[in-house]
Amino acid sequence: RNHLLDVDTLGRAGIERVLKKAEWFGSTNSTSYSHQLAGKLVVNLFYEPSTRTRMSFEIAARKLGAEVINFAVAGSSVEKGESLIDTVRTIEALGANAIVLRHQAAGAPYLLAKHYSGVIINAGDGRHAHPTQALLDLLTVYQVFGRIEDVTVAIVGDIQNSRVARSSAIALAMCGANVRLVSPPALSIHPDWLHGLGLSASIHTSLEEGITGADVVMALRIQRERQDQGYIPSIRNYITNYGITPEVIAKYCPGALIMHPGPANEGIEISADLMVAPNSLIQKQVANGVLVRMAVLSMLLGGDSE
Ligand code: CP
Numbered sequence: 044r045n046h047l048l049d050v051d052t053l054g055r056a057g058i059e060r061v062l063k064k065a066e067w068f069g070s071t072n073s074t075s076y077s078h079q080l081a082g083k084l085v086v087n088l089f090y091e092p093s094t095r096t097r098m099s100f101e102i103a104a105r106k107l108g109a110e111v112i113n114f115a116v117a118g119s120s121v122e123k124g125e126s127l128i129d130t131v132r133t134i135e136a137l138g139a140n141a142i143v144l145r146h147q148a149a150g151a152p153y154l155l156a157k158h159y160s161g162v163i164i165n166a167g168d169g170r171h172a173h174p175t176q177a178l179l180d181l182l183t184v185y186q187v188f189g190r191i192e193d194v195t196v197a198i199v200g201d202i203q204n205s206r207v208a209r210s211s212a213i214a215l216a217m218c219g220a221n222v223r224l225v226s227p228p229a230l231s232i233h234p235d236w237l238h239g240l241g242l243s244a245s246i247h248t249s250l251e252e253g254i255t256g257a258d259v260v261m262a263l264r265i266q267r268e269r270q271d272q273g274y275i276p277s278i279r280n281y282i283t284n285y286g287i288t289p290e291v292i293a294k295y296c297p298g299a300l301i302m303h304p305g306p307a308n309e310g311i312e313i314s315a316d317l318m319v320a321p322n323s324l325i326q327k328q329v330a331n332g333v334l335v336r337m338a339v340l341s342m343l344l345g346g347d348s349e
Pocket residue numbers: 092093094095096097167176304305306
């Protein structure tokens with residue numbers, strides 16, 4: 044049984060297949076696919092909050108003709124102490140073909156993949172991975188530049204605590220982009236995890252150095268919920284030294300396009316005006332989330348021959 048746990052196991056060819064399929068869904072009349080997953084049941088099992096990922100998985104599954112249940116952890120037997128594995132066994136007995144899991148523990152989807160006979164799709168596990176976010180980020184870059192190879196993408200923010208940074212950096216580097224990881228020293232990460240995959244990214248603690256000449260600047264949210272001791276130095280210091288604004292872009296990388304996985308802390312890592320500026324791709328990222336998730340559900344649940 045195939046699962047989607049992270050992008051590393053897809054490889055470049057696998058990533059390109061997903062992007063091609065997503066583009067197909069974006070250019071094809073719905074009558075061609077609206078019954079692909081008829082009779083299948085997809086359960087969104089989210090232990091952490093989500094707006095975009097949960098909604099776009101639901102929209103994607105419904106567009107393909109699947110039934111969807113959004114499992115609300117609040118009000119469920121999780122509150123009586125039922126374990127993740129028992130919860131998934133219960134969902135399996137109720138007939139789910141796929142579980143889309145978001146969980147605060149890194150590795151939770153890998154554990155479930157050993158205990159569930161259906162498909163597990165990782166919708167974000169702790170600080171570890173967020174593969175469909177990476178895929179939608181790559182689709183967005185590809186649509187705008189017509190390629191991913193040699194596009195320079197600076198990912199700026201809380202690299203240490205970001206599953207988006209990890210998965211997107213892996214996927215971008217696998218597809219030939221120049222990846223720069225930019226953060227304060229306290230939120231930086233050692234690049235060994237990329238070297239272990241035969242990939243590389245440059246690490247920067249100076250915003251000027253990290254974004255100068257970049258084609259894309261991807262701002263990340265400060266993940267206060269994952270910081271053990273709060274962010275040091277202060278948020279005010281962060282805004283001054285790493286906040287992305289139209290002025291910063293004009294000074295260091297005029298012409299650069301702006302991305303953000305959302306949700307954003309407006310006025311901290313990115314200014315409110317930049318989020319809706321003509322060079323912002325944020326809305327496009329959200330829309331592409333549906334296409335990528337349609338591709339993933341279709342490919343994993345046997346909606347086509349792949
Ligand atoms: N990018 C992302 O995962 O957003 P949500 O937390 O709203 O799903």
